[in-house]
Amino acid sequence: DVKVTQSSRYLVKRTGEKVFLECVQDMDHENMFWYRQDPGLGLRLIYFSYDVKMKEKGDIPEGYSVSREKKERFSLILESASTNQTSMYLCASSPPPEFNYGYTFGSGTRLTVV
Amino acid sequence: ILNVEQSPQSLHVQEGDSTNFTCSFPSSNFYALHWYRWETAKSPEALFVMTLNGDEKKKGRISATLNTKEGYSYLYIKGSQPEDSATYLCAYNNAGGTSYGKLTFGQGTILTVHP
Numbered sequence: 001d002v003k004v005t006q007s008s009r010y011l012v013k014r015t016g017e018k019v020f021l022e023c024v025q026d027m028d029h030e031n032m033f034w035y036r037q038d039p040g041l042g043l044r045l046i047y048f049s050y051d052v053k054m055k056e057k058g059d060i061p062e063g064y065s066v067s068r069e070k071k072e073r074f075s076l077i078l079e080s081a082s083t084n085q086t087s088m089y090l091c092a093s094s095p096p097p098e099f100n101y102g103y104t105f106g107s108g109t110r111l112t113v114v
Numbered sequence: 115i116l117n118v119e120q121s122p123q124s125l126h127v128q129e130g131d132s133t134n135f136t137c138s139f140p141s142s143n144f145y146a147l148h149w150y151r152w153e154t155a156k157s158p159e160a161l162f163v164m165t166l167n168g169d170e171k172k173k174g175r176i177s178a179t180l181n182t183k184e185g186y187s188y189l190y191i192k193g194s195q196p197e198d199s200a201t202y203l204c205a206y207n208n209a210g211g212t213s214y215g216k217l218t219f220g221q222g223t224i225l226t227v228h229p
Contacts, residue, residue, distance in 0.1 A: 004157075031215045042221035043203065050215060058216070090158070097207055097215045102148055102160025 003027075006091050006106035013113050019078040021109050023091030031094045032074035033103070034058075034066065036087040043090065049074055081113045118206045120220035127194050128228050134190045135223040137204030141185035145209040148217060149178055149189055152201040161189075161202075194227040201225070
């Protein structure tokens with residue numbers, strides 16, 4: 001069964017901490033994405049990557065960075081966590097869009113910053 | 115930021131009712147329109163990927179249509195069951211550059227089916 005695995009389901013961090021959210025996919029997908037989901041706002045794209053070491057900002061990249069050193073792993077980094085980054089974070093992967101294949105999502109990480 | 119709108123925001127129906135939701139999206143630079151179902155405590159799951167104007171897709175009791183010229187898609191559920199209760203998300207993929215492959219999601223329609 002193909003999978004996208006996020007390292008933590010629930011995470012509590014303190015304001016100012018550096019936070020790493022890890023995502024690993026086993027489908028050899030080129031594209032990987034980080035979204036956050038907040039009530040009433042839907043899924044908003046933070047960053048995405050279409051190849052190893054390649055990344056592009058999404059709609060809300062401020063306060064975040066990403067790393068993709070290997071094809072299967074895409075990490076989201078909160079450089080200095082703040083309370084407004086309390087959210088559900090979803091990782092997803094997909095092949096190139098010409099495959100007409102939907103995203104495969106991880107199970108999400110609910111991050112609380114206190 | 116691209117604007118993808120879904121309506122209604124939430125819907126309560128009785129078991130056996132048929133229902134439908136709307137997704138509107140920009141009609142320019144269209145590449146694909148996705149539908150996802152997101153059940154509580156689970157990951158969003160892809161239902162359909164639609165690319166051609168006039169496309170109709172079906173999966174069991176769920177079907178979807180696409181009009182790229184006017185920028186809307188409908189999702190239909192025939193004979194709703196309690197297990198259909200979920201948030202239904204549509205997402206738009208526009209063409210061009212390195213941004214293609216990136217999806218912009220609507221806010222979702224929350225469906226509750228009462229036994």
